[in-house]
Each structure stands twice: as structure tokens, then as C-alpha cells.
Amino acid sequence: MSSGIEILANQEYKYGFVTDIESDMIPRGLSEDTVRLIVAKKNEPEWMLEFRLKAYRNWLKMTEPRHWPNVTFPPIDYQDIIYYSAPKQKTLKKSLDEVDPELLKTFEKLGIPITEQKQLANVAVDAVFDSVSVATTYKEKLRKHGVIFCSFTEAIREHPDLVKKYLGSVVPTNDNFYAALNSAVFSDGSFCFIPKGVKCPMELSTYFRINNSESGQFERTLIVAEEGASVSYLEGCTAPKFDKNQLHAAVVELVALDDAQIKYSTVQNWYAGDEQGVGGIYNFVTKRGKCAGRNSKISWTQVETGSAITWKYPSCILQGDNSIGEFYSVALTNHAQQADTGTKMIHLGKNTKSTIISKGIAAGRSNNSYRGLVKVMPKAENARNYTQCDSMLIGSECGANTFPYIEVMNNSSRVEHEASTSKISEEQLFYLQQRGIPQEDAVSLIINGFCKDVFLHLPMEFAVEAQKLLGMKLEGSVG
């Protein structure tokens, strides 16, 4: 192909700056004392200490999953991580005016509006900087509708009963190595509660930012939609460029009761490391939703473009009869990135339905795997699953893998899986170029067409961003 595209150097990771802000950090390392110190720093009640210590003790007994995913990385020294880092600012912030201007500037630079008056989009934002939530917008407006949207710290303080009831109910503390670690040391995150019958009036969003080079980020998100409630939630993430790998081990739990709907969208753009694969975030995340009630629905949409390693399987436990689980994913890897991502759909209730659409794009020397499980239990009569996983390879140095696990235990269910792998064909490119479309636009068009089935499910602003992101990430990789 022409050298035109080769000249287009890979666009710099534009979120790679570091904010110079004084931080309150605890010494590196992890022990029961660290857990106690975090609890003390955050002024948490006794039951939280118990929850964390239980998780920590479980974690000690677990071994790191190093062999089954299709990823390789050097051993992580869990004692060399700072488990709590908070930007120093005025102790109590009554309004946004009191948030450190340096922080506001950071989020503005990232394009995240946390000053409400400047904001056009109808989105409430919780901004998380390293270990703590620095600002949550539109709280008052949401409160009028009975919606609780706040940082996790505040939720533990203000709504302990709700947190106690649902925390760890979907992802137990002994679920897996990283979930246990998160449960022991998680610093902050978002809590969201939509009461019975309420349709959340605006989209909720959390923006995660890692700033400190030595700290890991361990946040926790808990979303509960009561009977008949519905909510759409967005998540975005960026981090500065460091030569060192950083660990991000988050846990997201969703609970949908009868007739409730939760839509969770992610655009993940953590720093992916440089072309040689130096630095970048290890994104080891546990996300799971439970359709606990009848006719409930949980829908995951993700666009994964960042991180040196992505290890995440947003899953649905379809417990309630007639519940629906959906998973729409675009995972793009370039240079030396590795992604092992997919979903789990566990069908327990009758007439449960799940749909999985996964699009993997691998470029450079990257490795992109889809790994999914569809499990239909004996009592899940008339369960239905449709899975489609398509991969696109750009260049001959990359790898695309598909590992679907399908386990069906009754005969009234129907499960289908389809996968294909292809490359951008010369003919398609030629056709577009012949009509005067420059090569890089043609590539972008084809890729966007390939991902359309997923982008359709993203909220509008996110879809635009995702398309741009994809184009940007791939620049220079075709040629």
C-alpha cells in the first residue's frame, strides 16, 4: 500500500500529561496494616474494615491467574504499589468552586465538564482522580428524582444500609484474585441507586484518571436499579504516560431488580504503552451484572482501545425469568497491546435471552482475544443466545483469537455462535479510493462499518468519540 499512510505517524496519546498536584499518599506495600490505614484515612465504619480484611485474607490464599488468558506480562510486585493516593485539597468541598482549580483544569483538559454551567450535554459526572472522587455534578437535580449518585466514600457515610446490602452481592470478595485485591484496598468509585419506578432523568457518568506513577487504581462501582427503574451509565478513563506499568484493578457490580434496566457503556482509553510496549496500564477488571428480577435487562457496551493489557469479561447473571443480557464490544489493539476480553452469560431463569456482539481489531504486533462463556443451566428453559465475534487483522504480525465456551444443559434452549476473521480487502480500499476517498479515510470508513453493530448501542456523544478514537489509534498502521 502507499507510503502516504506510513508517513502519518501514530498520533501521540494526547491524554498523557501529568498534573502537578500535591498528593496524600500512604507508603507502598500491602498488609493488613495497609488495609487498616486506608479505612482510617477514609474514616470508614467497622463493617467496612471487616469486609476489606476478609477480602484481604482471601486474596492471600489465591494465586495470580497467569496461565489461562492469552496474555504475558512480567510478574507484578504487589508490595511495590501505592494503594492510596489522594490529591491534597481543602478538606470539605461544598461546591465546585472549592475544588482545587488545578484539578478542574485537569478535567477540562481531558474534555470532562465538571463545572455544570459550562456543560451542554445532559450528563452528570463523578470525577475520580487517583484514589478519590473529586467532584460529582448535578447531585441536587438527581436527588429531586430520588436518584442517589455520589462517590463511594460518601455512599458508605450517607447510605450505609444500601451499600451493606449490595456490596459484594454480585462479585463476592473471593471471586477472583484481582476482585479480592480490589475488595481489600478499593479507595473510591461511584455509587448509584435508582429507586423504584424512576427513570433516571440524565445519563450518569464516571471519569477515571490515574495521575500518580507509583499508585495503582482500585475503584469500585455499584449500581442498583430497583423495580421498574432504568439508568444509562457511562465510564471513561485516561492516564498519563509513564515508562512503568501500572495496575488498574476495578470491580463493577450492577443489580437490576424486577423490570429494571441498566445500560453500562465504557470507552476505555488508558495509556497503552509506547510502540515498543514500554509502560502502559494493566487493566484487570471484574465487571458483572445480576438480573435479579423478572424482565430485567443489563446491557454492556464497551470500546476498549487503551491499556497495555486488558483482562476483562463484563458478565450477566440472568437469574430472573425473562431477563435479558447484552454485550456489545469493540476491542482495538495496536503495537504491543494485549487484550483478552469477552463476556459470560449465565442463564438461570426461564426464557432468558442474551446477545453477544464482539468486534476485535488487531494491528501492529498486538494480540487480541475474545473469550466468552455461555452457560445454560438445566432450569433455564427456553433460553436463547446469539453470539457473533468478528476479528479483523491489520498487518501480518498480529494475532486474533476466539475462545468461546458454550455449555448447554437442557434441550429447550437454543445457542448459536458465529465467528469470522478477515482483513481489510484490497478491493474495498481500491473501490473507495477510486471514488476519490483518501486511503486513510477509506480505512476509517471500513473499520467504522465493521464496528457499526456495536457503535449503534453507544450513547450519541460516546459513539462520536469512539469513532474518532478508533481512527486515531489506527493511523499509520495500514500501509
Added chain:
Amino acid sequence: MISEATKSQGSYQNAFQTLQANGAGPQRVPWIERLRESAMERFEQLGFPAVQEEEWKYTNVAQIVRAGFLPLTATGEVSAAVGEQQLAAFTYPEARASQLVFVDGLLRSELSSLTGLPEGIKAVDFATALASDPFSELLREYLGRIVDYGDNGFTALNTAFIGSGALVVIPKGLAVETPLQLLFLSSSTKANLAAFPRVLVIAEENSSATIIESYNSVGADSYFTNAVVEIVLKDGARLEHYRVQDESTESFHIANTRADLGRNSSYETTSINLGAKLSRHDLSVVMDHEGAECRVDGLYIIGEGQHTDTHSVIDHKQPHCTSHQLYKGILDGKSRAVFNGKVFVRHGALGTDANQTNKNLLLSNEAHVDTKPQLEIFADDVKCAHGAAIGQLDEDELFYLESRGIHSDLARNLLTYGFAEEVIVRIKVESIKTQLDEAVLNRLHARLEA
């Protein structure tokens, strides 16, 4: 569990010692002895696979371990006489004068007949092969080199007990029309017998042939078959390979087949699994030369109490190779089927065309399917697809037939038959087709009567 596994492993070790002391013929050839010793050592290290291992996640072999099967060679006994009449039931008419018969894993030349084969093709036991130069060289070059015993305890165990076995050589340029049948029979005269069939097939340049590998049993006892088949296709060779496993439903069947394909060679195989209480087939097709192509089909029809597991690996290592895989399963009663199909497209294997399909039909609510079709692709200019489906008969299709006056039971049978037919029609040996048609229909009739 651990102690039982160790005990069972110990009994194989004892059997091996007996063999070392009393062995004769091929077992005394120094290089075979070394191969067997190193395989036994490997088996001692590996032991029997456990469900904790990803490759054995869905198949528990504890029953095989517990039963403590022993090979005939180790017991010093001879298997019972098998009459020609008994044989007739398991012989395909096309191969009446071209068959090798093994009883309990040992080749029985008095029951075999090769008069129907053209001059040039060689189908001999290892002892005969070792006595003549070119064949002993071939044996030494390939035996134990195609199927790797390093990561599979059962394969290591088979290799440790190599003795009687068959070498098939199709010479350069020879086209053999008559199918050659390798019949493996269990005599079932002695309880808890283990058989270790071993076959090496070498199809030389531009030759073509058809091989039927079949497993049957005279009785209905519990026994254990652990077979290893190695196949080498030289440049331009063509081989049609049918594998029919119709063992007693009380038996255990573990098998490992691998075919290495030469440049522009063609390998077409159909694996049929009807019998055995527990069966497992590991099948690898390795395409390490340009332009090779393979068609890998399979059909499993199982009922109450049966478990069947297929693990296949299709490895595209060089450019411009083609693979098509279609596996279908019909499950009835409390049965379980496992399909694990890996397709690798290695770095640089451009122009690969690979597709893989696994479809399962569940006739009973207690049937259980675990399927895992996998693609691992490391080259961009390729065309790869795979699919899997698990379901039941389509209500609309049933309604259509019923609305035309066809009884619902018959309609069900028709549709089930149609499901299996996609694999059956591609079989080129008429009598296998007939056997399968009957197997499908008999099962359905039995179901109707029940």
C-alpha cells in the same frame, strides 16, 4: 482419588515390567524398546489426565482409572478365538478381501485377508515390517514421531505398550480403489481388558487410497481401548480416512489420531462415534507444507449414559492450505457431548481458508453439550470462520410437516435424519453410509417404540 490413580498407574507399571521380562518380537528391537521405556517414563510423570487440566475439563476419566484395566500382553493369556461368522458382521462388503483384523489390540493375520488389494500396497504387522529393510527404516523414521506422547498420558501409555501394530504403506503414484479396513475387535472374554491398537499409515507421493478404521465388540463387557493412529501424507498424496467407533456401551474408548500433510496433499476424514460409555478422540491435522487441504467431518449419535468428547486441532502452518470441518451431534437420554476444536493459523500462513462448524441436536432434556470452537490466528490475509449451534428440532419445520399429514413422530424422525444426513452424504463408501442411515433410523425407531 489420588491413591486410586496411583494404584492404577502402578498396575500398568507392573504390566510394563512383565512385558519387559517376557516381551518378544518387535518389543525386543532396541530402538522400540527405548521408545517404550521413554514413553513409560513419561506416563509415570504425567499420570492420567485430571479435570483440572483445561484439555480434560469436561471429561472425567476416573472410571477408567478405577477399573484397573490390564493389557493382554501383560496377563500372558491369549484372547479367545473369533469365528469368521462373528467377523462378518463388522466387515464392510467393499473391504471383504482387504482387511486387517486386530483382536484385543493384537493383529490376527489368520483372520485378515489382503487378496483384494493391488500389488504394491503394504499392510503388515510391525514384526513383518521390521524384517524387511525399507519398511523397518520407515517404521523407525515415523513410529512415535507423528503423535506426540509428551503431553498426553494415554498416548504415552499406548506407546509404552507398542507391540503388535499395523504399518500401511501406499507406494508412490499408486491409486488404490478398494478400501482397506482396519478392524479392531474386542473379544470380551476376559473382564477389564485393555487394548492398545497402534497404526502407522504412510501415503507416498501422489498415491491415493481409502482406509476404514473401525472399532467393534463381540460382547458387551467393560473393556478399555486406547488407540493411536499416525498418518503421513507425502506431497500430492490423497487419503480418505473413515473412523467408525461402535464399541460396546459398557466400554471406554480413548484415541489419538494425527495426520501430517505434505505439499498439495489432500486428507478427507469422517469420524463416527456411536458406541462406548465414554469416548474421547484427539485429532490433529498438521499442514506444514503449502497447498494442503483437508476435510474433517464428524458425527456422534449417543444416548442414555454415554459421553463422547472430540478434541481436534487443525494447524495451518504454511500458506494456501484449506480446511473444512463439520461436526454434528445427536444426543438423547442422559448423555453428554464435548466438542473442542482449535484452528491455528500460524504466522505467515497467508491465503489460509479455514472454516469450522459444530452443531448439536438435543432430543432429551437431560442431554448436555459443551462446545468450544476456537480460532487462533496470527496472519492477516486469511479467510476463517467458525460456528457452533445447540438446539432442538424447529417447531415451524415440524408444523410444516404435520400440516401435510405427516405424523409428528415421523416428522421428528425425518428432521433428525436430515440433520445427520449433511455429514452422511459426504461419505463415499456405500456400506458406511448404509450403516449410519440404519444407526440413525434404528435409534429413532427405538425411541418411537419406547
